[in-house]
Amino acid sequence: MLHTFVALVDDKPGTLTRVASLFRRLNVNIVSLTVGESERDGISRMTIVCDAPEHAADRIRASLYKLETTRDVDELGRSEAVIRELCLIKVAAGPNSPHGQQSRSQIFELANVFRARVVDLAPESIMLEMTGAASKIEGLLQVLRESKFEVLEVSRTGRMAMRRGHHTGRVLKALGTKPDEEAPVAFPDRPVTDDLPNQFAEDEA
């Protein structure tokens, strides 16, 4: 099954290798990995989606914590988080494409339905930009292909995730609810119940 981890890590050379190497060592395939700046100076935020057995999640999380460059880790389920992906799609839309002169208007319509934006228009192609859940992006791609459009290129960022309604230490501080210094743990509202689940629970069931 797919697991989504959000890790706050030091923005230093080699950090990505350490994280990637950890998954290699556990023999777990990374489905997508995004890295970028976070709300804290010198701290990058990674969203890692990996395909691993259900019970592997806790070991992965505990192992991520063990990296000296890791500040905090959270594991997100689909219902409790907003998970988004950005996708660029280049579709053939010239007079020689399967739908000929009709191509452009038909693609515009599809884009409208899927709330994708046209970001480039060339004589032979159209580039669409779309943000959304992975399923929505896959939906657009599927419709394009089934409508016999020629998808020339696809570039996806991989998933980014953020827990709904929960507040990071920085946000809490800004709201004035936590006057003390920046919390050492970035995800203070992470449910404690899932901290030590029994990875063998499933085997027993």
Add this chain to the structure above:
Amino acid sequence: MATNNTHPILTGAEILWATLVGEGVTTVFGYPGGAILPAYDALRKFPIHHVLTRHEQGAAHMADGYARASGKVGVAIATSGPGATNLVTGIATAMLDSIPIVCISGQVSSKVLGSDAFQEIDITGITLPITKHNFVATRAEEIAPMIREAFQIAASGRPGPVLVDITKDAQQGTATFNFDEAAPASYRPHPMLRAESTEMARAIELMRASTKPVILAGHGIIHSGAEREVLAFAERYQIPVATTLLGLGAFPASHPLALGMMGMHGESWVNHAIQQADLLLAFGMRFDDRVTGNLASYAPNAKKIHIEIDPSEINKNVKVDVALIGDLKEVLNTMEPLIHDRNYLADASTTKTTRAWLREIRSLKGDAAVRDIINLPDNGHLYAAHVINDIWQEAKAAGRLDKTIIATDVGQHQMWEAQYFKHEDTRTLITSGGLGTMGFALPAAIGAKIARPDCDVWCIAGDGGFQMTASELSTIQQECLHINVAVINNGFLGMVRQWQEAFYDKNYACSPILSPDFVKLADAHGIPGAHVTERKDVTPTVAKARTSPTAFVINFSVEKEDGVYPMIAPGAALHEMVRRPNPLIETAEDE
């Protein structure tokens, strides 16, 4: 030295040594070379003793032995390229046994990094999976903070090796040195550490409900310094204690509650007791495959309480009922008053049931004593088990047991040592458990002797492993160290041969090994030695070695095709051990 206000401006090389001095380092183990030469050039200005090894692997093992014997962080130093790669086996050995060492490697100048310059290798990349953390310093000002953080990381939490790679230009550059300002941010405990009172209450309930508890005592007791707490805990609640290989010495072997070593070569009654237990209290151990045997049939009736500092070890191999994640000493100290609050001992039958359980364990011994090779009368053969037992007896008779440190290699002699040398005191056994590194014993013994010069240090090695790092005999002489070497010489890679006998139809492929005359080899190094071929000569020669003013090498020509028993075949259940042959099989020569 120029100064900037009160803080001196030093070269990176000077900063390196000054920081090490500040961290309390008095001895480093190393080998110079091109990319680390600036550091060596500055060494004489600092009160640090440098032990020149004969191979960088030896340097890493010596730092490891030093750390294991003293509890302090060991330091190894090597040049770039081959010097650094030679450290790798030693670093991995320390990683698998959670030993705090800091390895410092030279690196080519930052200007040519990544250009395949002479003796350039990506050592931080190579050591990424076998270090707790590693660093590259490319500027002089980075050196002090990195070294200080390296020491903190190596020694904190679950300890482990840290490597700091320092480029040549960083060593040659200058920076202001301020030891205090270079201090790392305060130690951040693992956020998943949790030993909550509710969990403790559950643990106490399990203890109360148990009639057949066993403590599994691991290496974590020694790392945590919880020997006294564990002893007090076991005594107060009358719980028998089984020990892992690396836990030997953490609980006194002669204690009435001490069962001995568990696992693949543990005594039959120890493993039977674990299989029959209704509660296992795992203290600082990680349910290694050598300890559990087949997981599916491991201690099927037992509830398990795991006290462990590394959350990634929880539920890794064995499902536990209660996990108390934290430093063992702290957890036991927190738990103690809670147990009292809950009136644990109010029930008078508690002590009665534990007495019944101890009686039952004793009855499990059965004819084990009869089968035990130690009880075999002298039949003209020299058995390795006798040699090791006699080394123990001799130290005991001399009243030096608490001042005797044994460093072993890996293989049959290692298991016989674990079985027949009864360790009473913590940090008296130094052995490579997790990685199983042959060639570990001699350099580790050197590190241990330097850490504990007041102790008698024995290197016990097989004829195979000893030849892997025998060049360090020269280091012993150069450092004028009194280390006793016992080579258990059976002309075979003994454990390999035993496995070939048991699982490969006695096809002894490449396990017979030719050795030089180890006494002559010692003599070539200016070290006295002796051959021992008969049992009656063992104790006098051992005594002679121990009281010798210099190092001493004894070559024990032991039984060639002797096996370590009991033995649990890989994949077999913990109670399905192969017992010692009864009566002991005579050897091929008798047939």
